[in-house]
Structure formats: structure tokens, C-alpha cells
Amino acid sequence: MTNRLSRKAEDYLEAIYGISQEKGYARIRDISSELSIRPPSVVEMVKKLDGMGYVVHKKQEGVYLTPMGEEVGRVIKDRHETIKAFLVLIGVPGPVADKDACVMEHKLDPKTVEQIKNLVKFVEEGPDRPVWLDHFDAFCRTGEHVCESEKPLPRRRAAETSVE
Numbered sequence: 001m002t003n004r005l006s007r008k009a010e011d012y013l014e015a016i017y018g019i020s021q022e023k024g025y026a027r028i029r030d031i032s033s034e035l036s037i038r039p040p041s042v043v044e045m046v047k048k049l050d051g052m053g054y055v056v057h058k059k060q061e062g063v064y065l066t067p068m069g070e071e072v073g074r075v076i077k078d079r080h081e082t083i084k085a086f087l088v089l090i091g092v093p094g095p096v097a098d099k100d101a102c103v104m105e106h107k108l109d110p111k112t113v114e115q116i117k118n119l120v121k122f123v124e125e126g127p128d129r130p131v132w133l134d135h136f137d138a139f140c141r142t143g144e145h146v147c148e149s150e151k152p153l154p155r156r157r158a159a160e161t162s163v164e
Contacts, residue, residue, distance in 0.1 A: 017073025025062035
């Protein structure tokens with residue numbers, strides 16, 4: 001869907017989408033602030049995105065996403081939130097998780113993101129925190145499995161779990 005867009009263009013659409021969700025529109029200064037990019041550079045990219053049909057830029061009114069731009073922005077924002085939630089789940093500090101999610105959101109296959117989302121949802125919606133997450137936390141601190149005396153369940157091979 002976004003294969004003709006650069007990572008930078010996707011970042012702009014994600015930012016415009018997020019700002020628009022709050023305000024209904026985005027101004028150049030909002031986008032500039034969100035992305036920490038100088039306003040003249042923002043104007044240049046907004047003109048490109050306007051020419052490609054992803055946004056409409058009305059000079060004194062703001063920047064509005066077209067349906068196509070809104071779809072891309074929503075997908076990229078969802079990918080970002082999913083990946084960040086996963087990274088936080090495995091113990092990555094929030095600011096690092098946010099920065100890394102920004103890099104990863106552009107490169108992962110949609111199926112990978114879907115499975116990450118499923119895992120995060122499975123863990124977050126479970127009635128209790130899974131014991132294996134506590135074991136993982138202990139492993140991260142000590143480098144040792146806390147459950148070595150327990151007999152492990154047989155592992156399924158990757159080939160058995162692949163869906164093609």
C-alpha cells in the first residue's frame with residue numbers, strides 16, 4: 001500500500017494523522033513541532049504529499065488528509081503503537097521503544113506486525129500476568145532461567161507453525 005512512499009513521507013502522514021485526530025486538521029507549525037523539522041522543510045514535503053494526493057494543503061486553514069492519506073497515516077500509527085507496546089512488554093524503556101518503533105514500523109511485513117499485535121493483545125487481555133514474562137524479566141536480570149528444574153514442554157518447530 002505504501003510501497004511508493006518514502007519512510008520520511010510515511011512519518012509525515014503518521015504525524016498529520018495523529019495531529020488531525022486531536023484537532024481535526026494540522027498546521028505546518030504542528031507538523032514541524034511533532035517531527036522536529038524546520039517549517040520550510042515541512043512546507044516542501046506537504047506540497048509533495050499534496051501533489052501525490054495524500055493531503056490537501058489550504059494555506060490559511062491547514063493540512064487535511066485525503067482518504068488515501070488517512071489510511072496510510074492510520075496504518076503507520078497503528079504499526080508504531082503495536083511495535084512500541086511489544087517492545088515495552090519485553091522490558092525496553094518507553095523512550096527507547098518509541099524511537100525503535102519509529103524505525104521498525106516501516107520495514108516489517110504486515111503479517112509480522114499482525115502477529116506482534118496478537119501477542120501483545122493476548123498478554124494484555126489475559127486475566128493475569130503470564131508467569132513466563134516474570135521468568136523472562138528474571139532472565140534479563142540474571143542471565144539464568146528461574147525455571148530450569150521444571151521439565152519444559154516440547155517446542156513446536158518453526159515449520160510446524162508457519163502459515164503460508
